[in-house]
Amino acid sequence: MMKYTKGSILSVLFLFYLYILLKVILFKFSSVNIAFLWQKLHWTLEYPEYMRYGLERANFTPFKSISQNLHRLSERHEQVNLFGNIAIFLPCGILVGLWTKHDSISFLGAAALSFGLSLALECSQLVFAMGSFDVDDLILNGFGGLLGWWILFVVRRERALAQV
Template structure:
């Protein structure tokens, strides 16, 4: 059962990387190497990039635009949250040590989101957004809450015991 869960996690991570780093395009190592080359040729531009370094700035703006029915802002807010919910649900089932699961899920969600944001910044394939960190990490926490509720209701008990 753990093998199947690990396979599901790998497929999920592939699609998460494809959506966040490649913006839905097929994953291409060649294009990443080309981007690394461009970044090395113009490494100074990494520090001249626009981004959001103010917590809740884009979240607030997105919530204001929700009332105006701007589909992009709601997609960005909801999408960043939803993208990490499976992470928060699968990680606890994969961890063999069940101590301090909340802290582990929180830290792993934050670390994964931070690695995506830094990769986007360094490779110039997106912009750094601190609100994405907040939303992604919150998604991981929501996923963990769903996991805990499912375990307490008995839904994941069989799965957890087998893993």
């Protein structure tokens, strides 16, 4: 019988999480299709004006989209954009916290990995001309990763106090 380690289980969970991120952020819930990405890459390389158009539409002003979301919070789309960008990165912070034993390292890891993954996905939207780059997504995703880490930290602390 094969023995599974904590690290191997977390690695599989992280790969599944990456798949979900691609499906939701890049493919907007449709199937993950590598051939389609390859085709989109060739398309944007052949017609760079599509990437330029994406850069013109991009939001590089911090808190601009967040402010718009908050002002229109009664609209379902704005709620999903604001809270969804936080929620989808909660697992990232939790997984980083589970991987590491030292809280200071896992906090920095959660921040770096959440921001790095978010940046890669936002840039991918530009490169593949699928969606739009928004600096506020980086802020919300990073916050979501840190919030996930914090939730795990609090649960661990409460569990440790309960055992005393």
